[in-house]
Amino acid sequence: MQQATHPRLHLRNAHDAHVVFEAVRQGFLRPIARRLDEREKATLIRSGAVFVWEESESASGLKRWTDGRLWSQSRMREPYLFYDEKLGGDPEPLPSPQPSFKTFRFVNGPSRGTAPSSAVSHQERSVSMHHGLVKQAYSVWVLPRPNALPRKWHIIAYFLHEDLPLIPTVDQDPCLRSIIVPAGLYRSGKRDGMEEDDALDSPPRPLAHRSRTDSMPRPTLPSIFSATEYVCGILGLLLHDSTIDAAPEICEGLSLLQHRGQDACGIVTCGPKGRFYQCKANGMVRDVFDHNSISKLIGGMGVGHTRYPTAGSFNNAEAQPFYVNSPYGIVFGHNGNLINTESLLQYMDATAHRHINTSSDSELLLNIFANNLQQTGKFRINEEDIFTALGGMMKQVKGAYACVAMLAGFGIMAFRDPNGIRPVGMAVRRSGSGNDYLFASESVVADAGGFSEWQDVKPGEAVIITRSRVTRRQVAPPATFAPDIFEYVYFARPDSVLDGISVYRSRMAMGDALAVQVKRVLAENNLTVDVVIPVPDTSRVAALNLAQKLQLPYREGFIKNRYVGRTFIMPGQEMRKKNVRRKLNAMALEFADKNVLIVDDSIVRGTTSKEIIQMAKDVGAKKVIVASCSPPIRYPNVYGIDMPSRRELVAYGRDTESIASTIGADLVIFQSLPDLIESVRQFNRDITTLDCSVFTGDYVTRGVDEEYFVHLESLREDNARGKTMGMVDVAPAKAVAAAQVNGVHSSAPRSNDVTLGSGGPLLNSRGSDDTVGLHNSFNTARS
Ligand SMILES: O=P(O)(O)OC[C@H]1O[C@H](OP(=O)(O)OP(=O)(O)O)[C@H](O)[C@@H]1O
Ligand SMILES: NC(=O)CC[C@H](N)C(=O)O
Structure with missing residues (x-):
């Protein structure tokens, strides 16, 4: 059963509400996570009880507050709305329509702690003493972390007039009185005359849209939304507080990796019950993501990718991260290129019996890993199993790969090929309440996100991060460490530090x-x-x-x-x-x-x-x-x-x-x-x-010879690729190879031979990839 956020508290003014919000943010008090059930309504709604909840569109979240009681019209007693309970036991009325006028009045930063109580003022201004419960409501926009997207938080308090003098205030509560509220973190946006206690409808506007007297700083929205410009970029993020969504920060990080890939990008997050939420499509970060699509990417961990195709096609089906549902549910982002794809495809077909649905070497790599993990035969895996699977994969695969991956409900991981050709590193953001962890292609992402202690993942090493620990293991035998010099010449951002x-x-x-x-x-x-x-x-x-x-x-x-x-x-x-x-x-x-x-x-x-x-x-x-x-x-x-x-x-x-x-x-x-x-x-x-x-012409992995060059040139003839841009598939030779090894013998490559997940009926009108089984927010992004 859920409990009230605070069992007994008199909220006098905005400052009191902000203190309670801050106590929730810092983890001292618990918010309400879902609608109250009948038992909770019966036992928790009583004089003095205070509830904090976050407004959410998700099926499991809370969209509006319901307490099963019938209330009067609202009365505004700054900054709260008050409702008197209608005694008589009628059912709760339907929500009133949203008011059409949208004049915001903003409360700037913490309000005065000594301001008189709005609740007392409501009592004084009432025509006659009300003997039933009174409901008090207030709402804010909050940025739980710099650069995060604003959330709607609400606070609801109940009291009886006769009880009010006996209910403790914030400064009488030993925990709450020491809470310091950061200036500008909580912003009220109540509409004049609003009827609903959840009546906030848009985040604070940039300064230019607000009144001149409003000196409040504008929220720090990800810069990608301001339409400025900005080898594949990979990113993984695990926040210690799983109730905070990782997607806004991953999106911001991807915009810093845009220079590594401009063709496609994507984010997959892992939310409650280990469910994955995806948004990926062809296009740059600023094209693919907006507030709407990001807000649907639920969960405190995720991986992201910016793609610059080097194998396969430009088809949106090859936008990353990739997903496989078995075993356990794995999501995967790859930077690099494999050179033994033909034999790996054969292995997938003839031995592993896994279907490779695109021409992408990254999908292949993911399936090699998944197959190895499957072979552990475990119901629940641990780090050891993952290291074993990755070690096996590193023996099977030739080429360059720096990867991030995520296992449903388990954690995130990163690994790098035995020669460490492509970069990936990790960093931590320490706070009193826990550590957030980041994997990224380049250190610039860590710098911008306030992460420190950047460490490169070592060649042949795998790092697994769960909510309880960080585990590192050298999974491949030592090989020549040979990072690609072209990262320094051209690819990487100048403000990054790669391999020291x-x-x-x-x-x-x-x-x-x-x-x-x-x-x-x-x-x-x-x-x-x-x-x-x-x-x-x-x-x-x-x-x-x-x-x-x-x-x-x-x-x-x-x-x-x-x-x-x-x-x-x-x-x-x-x-x-x-x-x-x-x-x-x-x-x-x-x-x-x-x-x-x-x-x-x-x-x-x-x-x-x-x-x-x-x-x-x-x-x-x-x-x-x-x-x-x-x-x-x-x-x-x-x-x-x-x-x-x-x-x-x-x-x-x-x-x-x-x-x-x-x-x-x-x-x-x-x-x-x-x-x-x-x-x-x-x-x-x-x-x-x-x-x-x-x-x-000296290739550190070996296996690159004249025969390979000829093969490569036939696959990736640049002009052919350029001409077919925008078509469903543009790697004919490879497409045929893929189709044949998977037992599909087509006489000529057709545009959708190898793109079942996106080229067929599943392809939505905006060209995104509705990967089977994943919640994809791209197609809803602008609807
Ligand atoms: O000989 P080419 O095939 O033309 O390739 C080399 C050029 O491409 C790159 O510029 P690019 O415009 O990609 O990037 P930059 O603005 O980041 O330097 C690079 O900096 C060279 O100018
Ligand atoms: N540039 C890259 O790292 C590309 C990754 C992968 N080979 C792809 O084409 O999607």
């Missing part, structure tokens, strides 16, 4: 080292440079250092349209080409009649260089010299960066001169590989190897 190395510092060092190279090559070619111009954004840091080192002017000659995303990770060559022009504009002022040195972090397909060199020449540059912070890229990246086909790489089969003439530059200067490695390694000598396969 500041991305920003490494880019500064790349600029310093490149300066030496530039000086030498310019001298050899008898050339001088007037100005250094970066290609925004990534190369800025290195270009500035290079200019300082060479004592040359640094100018932002290319102005970036901040609303166009990263072009390199866009799908399709045509789109990338078009977007370089949309994204960058050359300022004639900085180019005309000058020898310009354009600094870029990398030259991959040469799309950017070719376009911007032309742009520079169009606005009058005399000579255009391009310096690249990384060496020529001549080999595909098979570990989660989309550089699949050698033929697409501008440096493939070309020397430096030939590259220059292909992109139209007067001269191209590349960083040497030893200098690049040193730029990164100097900040953490414990890392002896960095994956530099795109420069050397």
